[in-house]
Amino acid sequence: METVLNLLLIRFGLIAAGLVVLGLVVFAVVVTLRRRGKGHHVTTAARFAARVLDERGARRGLGSRVAREALNRFDDR
Incomplete structure (x- = not known):
């Protein structure tokens, strides 16, 4: 044991x-x-990850929260 x-x-x-x-x-x-100066790659990757996690229905998971926070943090708008 x-x-x-x-x-x-x-x-x-x-x-x-x-x-x-x-x-x-x-x-x-x-x-x-x-x-x-290539932060748009990070934003694109975060958007892609958020979209994939939304399609899977993982709205409350840790991965979804991380992707959304990364998108909010690195979004240039």
Whole structure:
């Protein structure tokens, strides 16, 4: 039983670490694009993500909130 719990804990740790690394990479790409004056790519990606999540019906999920916040934050209007 202890071996199974250890394996589950290791799996959870690897998934969490992977999500953190993915988030850091996305953040670095966004910051780089914004500094080079290509922020419209970020806005386009946020609009696309919001549209896809709306089509799936994920209006209350975390991904939908993140996409909407990114769209509001980087929208040039």
